[in-house]
Amino acid sequence: MNQEAIRELLKRQPFAPFQIKLSSGETYDVRHPECAILTKSGVVIGCPDSDRLMICSYLHIAGVETNTVAQKAS
Numbered sequence: 417m418n419q420e421a422i423r424e425l426l427k428r429q430p431f432a433p434f435q436i437k438l439s440s441g442e443t444y445d446v447r448h449p450e451c452a453i454l455t456k457s458g459v460v461i462g463c464p465d466s467d468r469l470m471i472c473s474y475l476h477i478a479g480v481e482t483n484t485v486a487q488k489a490s
Contacts, residue, residue, distance in 0.1 A: 419456075
């Protein structure tokens with residue numbers, strides 16, 4: 417997964433929440449485009465319900481799932 421692929425998901429109109437899956441098996445939800453910041457080597461994901469920040473290297477992003485978060489919200 418690379419920066420451009422994540423950028424495209426964040427720019428979608430209308431925005432569709434998605435989940436980032438890491439090679440370690442961890443998953444992180446991106447529920448709003450403003451919750452993610454793209455850097456040169458990874459993506460920083462903020463959790464709006466807490467002060468928690470997760471830094472995910474592009475090298476360790478194994479995949480992205482677009483309908484998981486939406487199903488949890490409904």
